[in-house]
Amino acid sequence: MNILLITLLEEINPLGLLHIATYLKKHGYQVTTAFVPLNPKEKEFGMEENRMIDEQEISEIINLISSKNPSLIGMSLMTIHYYNAVKLSKRIKEIFPEILSVWGGIHPTLLPDECIEHADIVCRGEGEGAMLELVQRIDKKESIENIGSLWVKTKDGILRNEIKPLTQDLDSLEFPRFDWENNYVLYENKMQLLNKHIYQLCVPRKGQIYDVMTTRGCPYHCTYCCNSSFKKMYAGKGKIVRGRSAENVIEELEFIKNEFEFVKIFNFQDDVFLVRKKDGWLEDFCKEYKKKICLPFVCKGSPREVTEENISLLKDAGLEYFHIGIQNSDRVNREIYKRTTSSREEIIRASIVLNKFRVVGRYDVILDDPFSTDEDELEVLDTLTKVKKPFLVSCFSMTFFPNSEIYKMAKEQGLLSEGKDGYLLKTTFAKRTYLNNLVEISPRVPACIIKFFVKHREKKFSETLLKVFIYLYFRYIFRTMYTISKYPRALRIVKNIRFRLGTVLR
Ligand code: B12
Ligand code: SF4
Structure with missing residues (x-):
């Protein structure tokens, strides 16, 4: 089963999303990660501005989805990424209505009501355990309705499951790692496989x-x-x-x-x-x-x-x-x-x-x-x-x-x-x-x-x-x-x- 995780964070080392990707991979799942830094930091003094994702960028993401054919698309966002996440999710849903979408990160954690309008599922708080349970259930074609920490949109309304207990043993979680065969980055308007050279060009101080x-x-x-x-x-x-x-x-x-x-x-x-x-x-x-x-x-x-x-x-x-x-x-x-x-x-x-x-x-x-x-x-x-x-x-x-x-x-x-x-x-x-x-x-x-x-x-x-x-x-x-x-x-x-x-x- 393929999973695609997308992040809109500027600096392409999102600890939260990489944690989830690494954890799922450890449990045998195929995970592709797409980094979409829309406002790369100005090289010298790090000034940033919001801007909306454009159609060319969206089509690059759509092409990646077509080639990877995921069963689940996860998106990680802070509040500043909200409008772009809405626009991107809407376009993805128009083209791939059958692919389940899940939002996670600090904004969905704090405002699940607002976020569930734009995704099938919202994850509140730490996501490793909830995501693993979700993909395992999808894999086994079981019901995904009662998974801790997830809000799930159903025909009968929204199911708001209780938050899972916090992972107490952090050593049991894999530390976040890049996966050079499955990490992509939207760089110079093209979605391309991330390598160390591009990584250095995308992050401040050349990494x-x-x-x-x-x-x-x-x-x-x-x-x-x-x-x-x-x-x-x-x-x-x-x-x-x-x-x-x-x-x-x-x-x-x-x-x-x-x-x-x-x-x-x-x-x-x-x-x-x-x-x-x-x-x-x-x-x-x-x-x-x-x-x-x-x-x-x-x-x-x-x-x-x-x-x-x-x-x-x-x-x-x-x-x-x-x-x-x-x-x-x-x-x-x-x-x-x-x-x-x-x-x-x-x-x-x-x-x-x-x-x-x-x-x-x-x-x-x-x-x-x-x-x-x-x-x-x-x-x-x-x-x-x-x-x-x-x-x-x-x-x-x-x-x-x-x-x-x-x-x-x-x-x-x-x-x-x-x-x-x-x-x-x-x-x-x-x-x-x-x-x-x-x-x-x-x-x-x-x-x-x-x-x-x-x-x-x-x-x-x-x-x-x-x-x-x-x-x-x-x-x-x-x-x-x-x-x-x-x-x-x-x-x-x-x-x-x-x-x-x-x-x-x-
Ligand atoms: C590290 C950090 C950064 C780093 C991020 C880079 C990196 N290496 O990760 C840097 C320094 C770049 C950064 C920048 C900013 N940050 Co910051 N940052 C943090 C900090 C301190 C920790 C985040 C973290 O990594 N936590 C550890 C991981 C494991 O947890 P996590 O990210 O929450 O991820 C878990 C869950 O959220 C969930 N999850 C996450 N994504 C997904 C996706 C899916 C699909 C699922 C299911 C689950 C899921 O599962 C993850 C694993 O358990 C938090 C404060 C905090 N304590 O959370 C602020 C925080 C996230 N930052 C914040 C802000 C405001 C910013 C800036 C906007 C500040 C600014 N003015 O420039 C910028 C935005 C950058 C940009 N333009 O994109 C705010 C966000 C508030 C909000 N409501 O959006 C926070 C919460 C601090 C605060 N003020 O309270 N930040
Ligand atoms: S609660 Fe206060 S001390 Fe703790 S991270 Fe937030 S600002 Fe810092």
């Missing part, structure tokens, strides 16, 4: 950065994050935070290192990398990583885990930078986002620890949030002038993803303006306002310059002066640093400078 996850789940439940919904959805379905053993992770990393000789840095995408209780995992992992992998890596976490003990172990193993969410002022974090993980004080303390071990801190900030005021943003700016340099910031425009806690709050309070619900990618980029610009440049300029612009923000000249400053800075200094950072030999010479200026790979 030097590779994403891996060592855990699933987060113990926190910030109101803007998918985890606030998961907490309710998975109540009573087993432990939410689960981790892979150190050996299992190292096995995957060794495999990737051999498979992709161009990988230079591992990016641990875990929500909170150091989420495990003190059970020796970190010690085992760092020891083996240093011995067998020996490549720099980056990870995310809360300031709470940034202790001298943890960071010294991680640094010794190769930690290059550490992602922490500042997000907003203490008031907004506490009252609106229900974040219990990071206060100003803790973030500043964590930045000192990171700096001591020469690890670059990378701080996430949420901007354009109607729940916050200029005073809140000034507090964030003040924090940024106090955290130890070098550091980086990643700015996001507040997006109220449907069904998140904050979405409901924003709706109730009439704060949900058009385009803020995550369906359009461009609305997730921060606006170019005076204060936002200061946040964005804060890692790259001395604190006194930020303070100067904050102090004179009401003055007439300040806006123009800031614009000129930013233009000159990006035109000359940033571009030069960026160009230098692309040449590995030059990078070695400027390594120390690079650390000081906080200019790192991504």
Whole structure:
């Protein structure tokens, strides 16, 4: 039985979909995967825009379906992919009405009602077990109506099955792998077999950065994050935070290192990398990583885990930078986002620890949030002038993803303006306002310059002066640093400078 899995993710290394493909293959099924990156990142600075899939692209996908003749087509989507998924699914159904379709991923998980209108089946939450049961039943020509985690469209209406318990033993799942004989990519308007060369052309930094996850789940439940919904959805379905053993992770990393000789840095995408209780995992992992992998890596976490003990172990193993969410002022974090993980004080303390071990801190900030005021943003700016340099910031425009806690709050309070619900990618980029610009440049300029612009923000000249400053800075200094950072030999010479200026790979 053939199965076709399609993803619209830009970066063609979708962990979720590859997990499903690898799991089904392990159980003997023939799986073809089609990567359809519609908005490839602009090579230099990673700007993206939404656009609709066109007829040429759809016909390439249709041709692939004709040649593979699948019995089931699965599609993986986030909210930003929704409109394209609807358009593509509609065209596929017109041409192949007999092929069953199943949608999965974060958007169908959170909004099954909306998604079941465009697919025969919707998978909520983790999909390995549900997909395997589905294909086994189709294979044996049995009823597919009562499979856990699936919503199924029937003649008599929609069957909404309960969600399956969470997989507790993550080592029992195969780690995600590419399959060079059955992975296709829509590249330069043509659907073609994926090979390592095309892979490198499709992903940022020619594939030097590779994403891996060592855990699933987060113990926190910030109101803007998918985890606030998961907490309710998975109540009573087993432990939410689960981790892979150190050996299992190292096995995957060794495999990737051999498979992709161009990988230079591992990016641990875990929500909170150091989420495990003190059970020796970190010690085992760092020891083996240093011995067998020996490549720099980056990870995310809360300031709470940034202790001298943890960071010294991680640094010794190769930690290059550490992602922490500042997000907003203490008031907004506490009252609106229900974040219990990071206060100003803790973030500043964590930045000192990171700096001591020469690890670059990378701080996430949420901007354009109607729940916050200029005073809140000034507090964030003040924090940024106090955290130890070098550091980086990643700015996001507040997006109220449907069904998140904050979405409901924003709706109730009439704060949900058009385009803020995550369906359009461009609305997730921060606006170019005076204060936002200061946040964005804060890692790259001395604190006194930020303070100067904050102090004179009401003055007439300040806006123009800031614009000129930013233009000159990006035109000359940033571009030069960026160009230098692309040449590995030059990078070695400027390594120390690079650390000081906080200019790192991504
Ligand atoms: C890793 C990650 C990324 C990576 C993805 C690349 C990669 N290597 O996978 C990168 C960094 C590229 C990324 C980018 C973005 N991300 Co992101 N990302 C995540 C993160 C942290 C983990 C996702 C993951 O891999 N989980 C592990 C796998 C195993 O789980 P999974 O993907 O959910 O897949 C399982 C199920 O969903 C299901 N499933 C998935 N697909 C399918 C398909 C079928 C047919 C079936 C049956 C089941 C199924 O089965 C899978 C296995 O169990 C999540 C947060 C989270 N904790 O989920 C955010 C998250 C998915 N990202 C989010 C967002 C918003 C984005 C961006 C839009 C951010 C931005 N402004 O640029 C971009 C979009 C990129 C693009 N243009 O396409 C949001 C999505 C919210 C929403 N409602 O859509 C999330 C939920 C974070 C949040 N804010 O809450 N992201
Ligand atoms: S700590 Fe991060 S991953 Fe966890 S709920 Fe908050 S925002 Fe989401």
